[in-house]
Amino acid sequence: MTIWSMLEIEPTDELAIIKKAYAKKLKSHHPEDDPEGYQQLREAYDTAVKWARSGQRIASTVPSFIGEDKKEIAEAISKEIEKMVIQAETVIRVDEAEEEESEEEEQEVAEEDTEEEVEGATTIPHENEWALFRPLPIQLDADLQEQPADIFDRQIRELYADFSRRIQQASWHSLLNEDFMWSIEHRDRLRDKLILFLDQHRNLPHAVWEALDSFFHFREDKEIFLQRYDNKLVEYILGQVDGSMEMRYECFLLQESLEFDIEHYLNLRQSAQFMLMEDKHTEAGQLLDEANKLFQYDPDLQLLRAKYCLDTADYMEALVCLDQVTAMWPNERDGYLLRGRLLYYLQRYEEAMKDCEYLLQEDAGNRDVQCLILECKIACSQIEEALTQTETNEPKKDEFIHFRYLANKFMLKNKKLYPQRLRISSLVTIGKNIIGSILFYLLVFLKLSWFYILVYTIYYFSVSELPPLVNAVFILIFLWKIRKICKTAYLFSN
Secondary structure: OOHHHHHOOOOOOOHHHHHHHHHHHHOOOOOOOOHHHHHHHHHHHHHHHHHHHOOOOOOOOOOOOOOOOHHHHHHHHHHHHHHHHHHHHHHHHHHHHHHHHHHHHHHHHHHHHOHHHOOOOOOOOHHHOHHHHOOOOOOOOHHHHOOHHHHHHHHHHHHHHOHHHHOOHHHHHHHHOOHHHHOHHHHHHHHHHHHHHHOOOOOOOHHHHHHHHHHHOOOOOHHHHHHHOOHHHHHHHHHHHHOOOOOOOHHHHOOOOOOOOHHHHHHHHHHHHHHHHOOOHHHHHHHHHHHHHHOOOOHHHHHHHHHHHHHOOOHHHHHHHHHHHHHHOOOOHHHHHHHHHHHHHOOOHHHHHHHHHHHHHHOOOOHHHHHHHHHHHHHOOOHHHHHHHHHHOOOOOOOOOOHHHHHHHHHHOOOOOOOOOOOOOOHHHHHHHHHHHHHHHHHHHHHHHHHHHHHHHHHHHHOOOOOHHHHHHHHHHHHHHHHHHHHHHHHHHO
16 A cells, blocks of 8 residues: 555645645544554655655655565665665764864964973863863754644744734644644644633634634534533634634735734624624623724724614614725625615615615625515515516525515515506417416316216216216216315415
8 A cells, every 4th residue: 555545645745735634534543543554644644745845746656665564664764774874974984084184284283383382381170171072062942842732832822913924824824734733642732722822812814714624623523622622612613614703804904004902903893793792782882982993994893883873773873884884895795785774774765776786786696685676666666577576586496495585575466465467478478377277277186086087987887877966966076176276276366
């Protein structure tokens, strides 16, 4: 078995692909459950990384090693070590010879210069004589003494402190692809460090949360996280990964300099979002006012302010906030839809329909927008246009049911609420509708009366002449079934 078949990938020199494959296979070869499989997987991973870093394009002819005889592997390794030792000894001998020659030349020069000063020279005490030749203690690199979890904790804090790098997904991918992150024996400690860090540092873009999820598997290992860590924090992380609580950061990149405490502002914005979700309007209003004094060019903040104003019935201020959102961010769809709803409530139907038409240019199948424009047309007594819209935009078979849209559609077809004008279609369409209705009700009649039809047929062919009373009974039965079908059809038509 080759290293690539063990990792289940094609030969590649992309470290990211190798590491992702290694992480995926770790789930089926855990060190405690399958130590032998884990050892083979680790050997395959280390070899693949070594080849990838050698700067050579990996070919499919890379020699296999998994499953081969251990003696052959040991012999191959020992031969490589012997070669390396011989090369090292050769280099050392050459260096020593050069050093001896240079020392001899220096000694001759020193003897010539100090012959007359030997008598007055200071002697070195015997006990300190060897101190001059003792080697200094080796100073190890601080990073080599740190554990992977400590290195990760230090680097993640440095990354978070740099706001411009913090909001870039590539910066986090680079950190997560470091070698020390792929140590299986330290994986639990790395996860503990991350959760402890996220408990106090939560202001990250959605793309970064997705990058963290791709490495630590928050969604996939949800039960493990809920058992081991604070449930509220885990639910918050899952909400950020899913995007249900997403807050954007693009607006800050457009500013030349952020002349305020960005971390304090982000905490205010996030806290206000939670307060609104919990219907704590007094606290939410205070947080939103303080955040708005620091920075006014954030569309998410202005949307939060608009929702707060709608909840507190301050409709004019909500309209001001939404106007600001659409003016600064023309592509902000939520701002247009929310403003359209508000304009509809304020009975400014024409303005509301303009916002809807703008949204339909980008997404013609959006049922929320179609529902709003349908309601505006009904309010403006444009019944024919509304009916035409419902016929044109019929829901698809597997489409998610939009109950409000369907309620408006069926309400329009109620003759007692809205007058139904005769809309003449093409003769082909009318013919298809009539034939379809006839076939439908004929099938219903057969389904309800098949037993009586069968009995009558058998009785008819077994007797030479049917009594008039029998014919009358069967005719009454069939007429009764037809009456029930007509009554049902009449109810559906209304």
